[in-house]
Amino acid sequence: MSLHLSALVAPDANDVDVVDTDLLILGGGVAGMSAAIAAGDGLEILCATKDTSHSSNTDRAQGGVAAVLSDEDSVASHRDDTLSVGAGLCDPEAVEVVVSEGPRRIRDLVDWGGDFDREGEKLLLGLEGGHSHRRVAHAHGDRTGMEIQKTLLHRFRKLAKAQLWEHAFAVDLLMEGNRCAGALLWRDDRFVAVRAGATILATGGGGQLYRETTNPPIATADGCAMALRAGLRLRDMEFVQFHPTTLYVAGSARHLITEAVRGEGGYLRDMHGERFMVNYHPDAELAPRDVVARSIVRHMAATGTSHVFLDLTHLDANYIRKRFPRLVETCRLYHLDVTREQIPIHPSAHYMMGGVAADLHGRTSLAGLYACGEVASSGLHGANRLASNSLLEGLVFGQRAGGAAAAEAARPSRPWALPGRPDFTLDGSVINAPDMLNSIKSLMWRDVGILRSGPGLDEAVKKLRSWGDYLMQCAFTTQEGWELVNVLMAAEAVASSAARRRESRGAHFRSDFPEPAPGEAVHGWHPPMEEKS
Structure with missing residues (x-):
């Protein structure tokens, strides 16, 4: 359940x-x-x-x-x-x-x-x-x-x-x-x-x-x-949409590098300098985001690398500085000159x-x-x-x-009620919230990320629900704790919905069902109808 x-x-x-x-x-x-x-x-x-x-x-x-x-x-x-x-x-x-x-x-x-x-x-x-x-x-x-x-x-x-x-x-x-x-x-x-x-x-x-x-x-x-x-x-x-290009530098946040950089002529290259997207899609770097993100992950696996590169060095330097000042400033923090050096990138979760x-x-x-x-x-x-x-x-x-x-909109009339009173059995202080959050995020990245499969999704759902068995019995008194519960509930919704969709479609890709299934262009619901009934 x-x-x-x-x-x-x-x-x-x-x-x-x-x-x-x-x-x-x-x-x-x-x-x-x-x-x-x-x-x-x-x-x-x-x-x-x-x-x-x-x-x-x-x-x-x-x-x-x-x-x-x-x-x-x-x-x-x-x-x-x-x-x-x-x-x-x-x-x-x-x-x-x-x-x-x-x-x-x-x-x-x-x-x-x-x-x-x-x-x-x-x-x-x-x-x-x-x-x-x-x-x-x-x-x-x-x-x-x-x-x-x-x-x-x-x-x-x-x-x-x-x-x-x-x-x-x-x-x-x-x-x-x-x-x-x-x-x-x-x-x-x-x-x-x-x-x-x-x-x-x-x-x-x-x-x-x-x-x-x-x-x-x-x-x-x-x-x-x-x-x-x-x-x-x-x-x-x-x-869940994964943006293909985020800055991948040790110790840095995953800074977004806008799609427009590739729209203005930026190339994706691997460690050998090969412009690899031409081998994955006719539109190369301008393919839809899900295609580019999956292609990057597959190419990294094939080449045994942790990242690829976004190359702007062939473009006019003055234009790049004017068109993408935020990118130039961000990369400069990590001693990268985007007009002369390739930018290390990696996909990241971006949009629901x-x-x-x-x-x-x-x-x-x-x-x-x-x-x-x-x-x-x-x-x-x-x-x-x-x-x-x-x-x-x-x-x-x-x-x-x-x-x-x-x-x-009209002012509410009485009676109104506070949220229902759950029977908490544990004090929230027994939970190391940052550690629990990191565990959820790592599990989601590994098993409910860009490339998914049935066994991984099933394991993710099982773990998230087992963590929920005790986490949701905790009476948290801080925003950190409440956000942790929100993340857990949403993560379980994503993972279980992905497990139920036994096909690949759009941003949802399963290696065990790699193609769209005929007749399955229908919305998924969480909880599923049988649970609501």
């Missing part, structure tokens, strides 16, 4: 502060900020983020945001590229909505002061893997996410009744019968029950499920775990295609609860995400979720 827990904590009501608001948004990245702005000035809005307003995957995004912004491109082309990479699991209506509304959302950013790179009066557009046209808008070279976050924050702060709580950790959802009535937060060493007419999950992804990841430490799949504890089912959790199932307006199966951005399974990405469609999804579905939530 899948792991089950009703709540992370069981606080006494007398120890909980209470705050009322019209709309509660959990997460302050591109999706959360877009939702708040769409909700507008008429409502009291509280946006809570677990770290600072700039600590998100949005702020780290480098390559850009994809949208049809030139006469040479078309909505039909962007739609077809997205569907092709999604390997049969995209919702065509969701794809149509995003690629059609995307250009308007980019123009909004420009109108709000967003400073995108230009060539004369026209936006300068890049090419990335899987795209048939140049359609990726970028800002300050490879600082697109920073610019979008800055622009959205500036707009958010103009809202008359909106406030932003930083360092406010979302613990669990509050319920009013069968309706979400807000969330329990941990802020300034106090529990705060925020009662809301509507609640939006925009908590981001879960890269910290893996040992190697491009994601910041805050990406611990909190929203997915909260949803599970509230009784929702997750969709397509087996589909699965999550909380949401409709075209962000509505989930729980009344009063919406989801948008990476935490949501919107139907846009299917089995694999097209490069630079993630910021676009956050902009479009954030705007849609915010508008829909605002339309139904």
